Amino acid sequence: MGVVVSYPGERESGANALEHLIALVGDDMASVNTVILERMASHVPMIPELAGYLVNSGGKRLRPMLTLASARLCGYGGEHHVRLAAAVEFIHTATLLHDDVVDESDLRRGKATANRLWGNQPSVLVGDFLFSRSFQLMVATQNLRVLDILSNAAAVIAEGEVMQLSTAQNMGTTEDTYLKVIEAKTAALFAAACQVGAVIAGRPGEEEDALFSYGRNLGIAFQLVDDALDYAGARDALGKNTGDDFREGKITLPVVLAYRRGSESERAFWRRVMEERVQHPDDLAHAADLMRRHRAIDDTMERARHYGSIATDALAIFPDGVWRNALGRLVGFCISRTH
Amino acid sequence: MGVVVSYPGERESGANALEHLIALVGDDMASVNTVILERMASHVPMIPELAGYLVNSGGKRLRPMLTLASARLCGYGGEHHVRLAAAVEFIHTATLLHDDVVDESDLRRGKATANRLWGNQPSVLVGDFLFSRSFQLMVATQNLRVLDILSNAAAVIAEGEVMQLSTAQNMGTTEDTYLKVIEAKTAALFAAACQVGAVIAGRPGEEEDALFSYGRNLGIAFQLVDDALDYAGARDALGKNTGDDFREGKITLPVVLAYRRGSESERAFWRRVMEERVQHPDDLAHAADLMRRHRAIDDTMERARHYGSIATDALAIFPDGVWRNALGRLVGFCISRTH
Numbered sequence: 001m002g003v004v005v006s007y008p009g010e011r012e013s014g015a016n017a018l019e020h021l022i023a024l025v026g027d028d029m030a031s032v033n034t035v036i037l038e039r040m041a042s043h044v045p046m047i048p049e050l051a052g053y054l055v056n057s058g059g060k061r062l063r064p065m066l067t068l069a070s071a072r073l074c075g076y077g078g079e080h081h082v083r084l085a086a087a088v089e090f091i092h093t094a095t096l097l098h099d100d101v102v103d104e105s106d107l108r109r110g111k112a113t114a115n116r117l118w119g120n121q122p123s124v125l126v127g128d129f130l131f132s133r134s135f136q137l138m139v140a141t142q143n144l145r146v147l148d149i150l151s152n153a154a155a156v157i158a159e160g161e162v163m164q165l166s167t168a169q170n171m172g173t174t175e176d177t178y179l180k181v182i183e184a185k186t187a188a189l190f191a192a193a194c195q196v197g198a199v200i201a202g203r204p205g206e207e208e209d210a211l212f213s214y215g216r217n218l219g220i221a222f223q224l225v226d227d228a229l230d231y232a233g234a235r236d237a238l239g240k241n242t243g244d245d246f247r248e249g250k251i252t253l254p255v256v257l258a259y260r261r262g263s264e265s266e267r268a269f270w271r272r273v274m275e276e277r278v279q280h281p282d283d284l285a286h287a288a289d290l291m292r293r294h295r296a297i298d299d300t301m302e303r304a305r306h307y308g309s310i311a312t313d314a315l316a317i318f319p320d321g322v323w324r325n326a327l328g329r330l331v332g333f334c335i336s337r338t339h
Numbered sequence: 340m341g342v343v344v345s346y347p348g349e350r351e352s353g354a355n356a357l358e359h360l361i362a363l364v365g366d367d368m369a370s371v372n373t374v375i376l377e378r379m380a381s382h383v384p385m386i387p388e389l390a391g392y393l394v395n396s397g398g399k400r401l402r403p404m405l406t407l408a409s410a411r412l413c414g415y416g417g418e419h420h421v422r423l424a425a426a427v428e429f430i431h432t433a434t435l436l437h438d439d440v441v442d443e444s445d446l447r448r449g450k451a452t453a454n455r456l457w458g459n460q461p462s463v464l465v466g467d468f469l470f471s472r473s474f475q476l477m478v479a480t481q482n483l484r485v486l487d488i489l490s491n492a493a494a495v496i497a498e499g500e501v502m503q504l505s506t507a508q509n510m511g512t513t514e515d516t517y518l519k520v521i522e523a524k525t526a527a528l529f530a531a532a533c534q535v536g537a538v539i540a541g542r543p544g545e546e547e548d549a550l551f552s553y554g555r556n557l558g559i560a561f562q563l564v565d566d567a568l569d570y571a572g573a574r575d576a577l578g579k580n581t582g583d584d585f586r587e588g589k590i591t592l593p594v595v596l597a598y599r600r601g602s603e604s605e606r607a608f609w610r611r612v613m614e615e616r617v618q619h620p621d622d623l624a625h626a627a628d629l630m631r632r633h634r635a636i637d638d639t640m641e642r643a644r645h646y647g648s649i650a651t652d653a654l655a656i657f658p659d660g661v662w663r664n665a666l667g668r669l670v671g672f673c674i675s676r677t678h
Binding site: 042043044045046047095098101102120121125127128129132133135139142144147151152155157158162165166 | 381382383384385386433434437440441459460461463464465466467468470471472474475477478481483486487490491493494496497498500501502504505
């Protein structure tokens with residue numbers, strides 16, 4: 001109790017921390033992939049085609065890894081964590097499918113989106129199918145608390161997505177409102193993915209709460225970094241597909257900070273590109289310049305480190321060991337990642 | 340056991356049968372409406388606005404009524420049937436929201452659709468929210484079998500919607516394929532809505548199966564009549580908003596029958612309007628004429644009566660009484676309704 005968690009954090013390469021965790025959960029993740037393949041199956045061929053395209057499109061599978069690692073951290077030795085990890089990935093995949101329809105996106109992770117290849121109709125409906133499948137997987141664990149936690153998370157995610165719609169293209173969005181949106185649309189699933197690991201292991205409330213807090217703060221940090229990377233790439237050419245948020249008029253923290261710290265003429269620029277959606281070829285580069293001038297990316301990363309620290313401290317009640325260490329190092333990965 | 344169910348069926352006015360059931364479930368339905376209002380609430384204003392518009396748009400609330408009446412038929416005296424009825428209505432409402440996005444519909448029940456008023460984005464996301472809410476309501480019953488039945492139904496519905504997408508605009512669709520689609524997209528929820536009434540009442544499997552069969556066959560009959568009405572209105576001006584399926588190129592049974600029974604030049608007409616989607620102002624009236632010539636509407640209604648009879652017989656194992664009688668008369672309503 002109260003032990004200081006020592007983890008290399010940002011000093012080590014983030015990629016190493018991720019690979020370390022991937023290696024640790026390797027066997028479990030192979031089982032998750034088998035469950036995912038089984039549950040994508042349908043006598044309607046378009047379902048496994050479209051779902052398979054998305055499931056295999058190179059995501060990091062961070063969320064199911066969190067469920068697996070949290071369950072193992074809690075000493076769980078059964079099989080339900082595999083089903084729950086698959087359920088968590090299905091919720092995430094369904095959300096991505098619907099997000100791409102809502103955002104009218106053409107690209108995700110450098111690949112054509114499902115809605116571009118198959119159209120909006122199958123993307124909406126296959127999303128619904130995967131969402132239903134995730135509930136079937138949860139029901140298979142026969143654990144009502146798990147169902148309660150994950151169905152609440154699903155409602156919060158949807159609420160967050162609608163909230164984001166209301167803030168989109170509104171330069172009056174405050175940092176608080178931005179935080180509420182990412183807590184709902186991203187952090188709620190990270191938190192639930194971790195918490196259910198403790199629940200199926202039958203651990204006391206203190207450990208459930210600790211994993212919930214770890215996941216929630218890790219999720220906030222992850223999304224902050226995501227939002228920073230969407231502009232950082234335009235500056236240093238590190239990231240891929242940068243500028244998506246800019247083109248969609250999505251109000252993320254780098255924009256909120258640059259707008260609030262900017263001159264009146266800079267604010268007029270932000271209103272033109274984000275609210276009126278009148279964008280010229282050089283506008284993205286100019287936006288990135290303004291962000292650099294006002295330290296908007298740096299301070300977004302600073303906020304991410306703040307939440308990362310809270311995530312790290314949340315783990316401290318667990319005894320030192322391979323799983324706590326791996327989850328602790330994951331915070332460093334989420335912050336120092338470049339894509 | 341084995342008692343012949345006596346119900347006035349088509350000989351009575353369908354509207355009376357519906358009103359009879361509405362009166363019987365009145366108090367329970369008032370509780371369902373309270374739960375629906377409570378669960379639509381959100382700190383994100385767009386959610387209750389949009390969901391409220393749809394929930395109040397004049398639907399018959401047939402599905403939640405089935406859950407209430409089935410539970411009462413099984414002698415249930417608790418409160419969970421109210422939650423389940425609300426959950427069933429939320430699944431249905433979420434499906435309607437996504438359907439209208441997928442079909443790009445402008446009108447539903449003579450009113451502007453939510454996607455026309457709010458746009459596709461909120462319709463997709465509020466649909467997801469309602470779907471999540473329906474699972475929260477099911478979880479609140481703390482009954483794992485109910486969760487199993489309804490999560491399976493949700494997956495089957497989504498599968499049916501994707502299947503319908505694959506059959507749309509394909510004149511090669513057979514009556515069997517059409518039946519599979521409506522079994523999945525409509526009858527699965529009717530069946531589950533009835534079955535869970537027996538489950539929460541703790542009744543034996545025989546009664547669960549009977550209510551499942553009643554709901555399934557009633558749902559098939561209901562959808563067949565729906566598909567017939569979409570053309571019947573063009574002929575006798577009884578129905579409202581007729582021709583939606585025609586304009587969307589949806590292959591329903593009246594089309595399947597008229598196409599298969601038609602001459603080569605008639606088939607060329609069907610391919611032009613349904614597959615190539617080249618439609619002229621008089622085409623809907625011509626389509627209705629061809630259906631009359633080939634008895635396509637009459638035989639669709641004949642099929643509906645066939646499934647209606649199965650639904651009626653399924654109820655026969657229940658003792659005679661006010662609830663069995665009301666559910667039996669509902670078959671007559673579903674078949675003789677004009678809108």
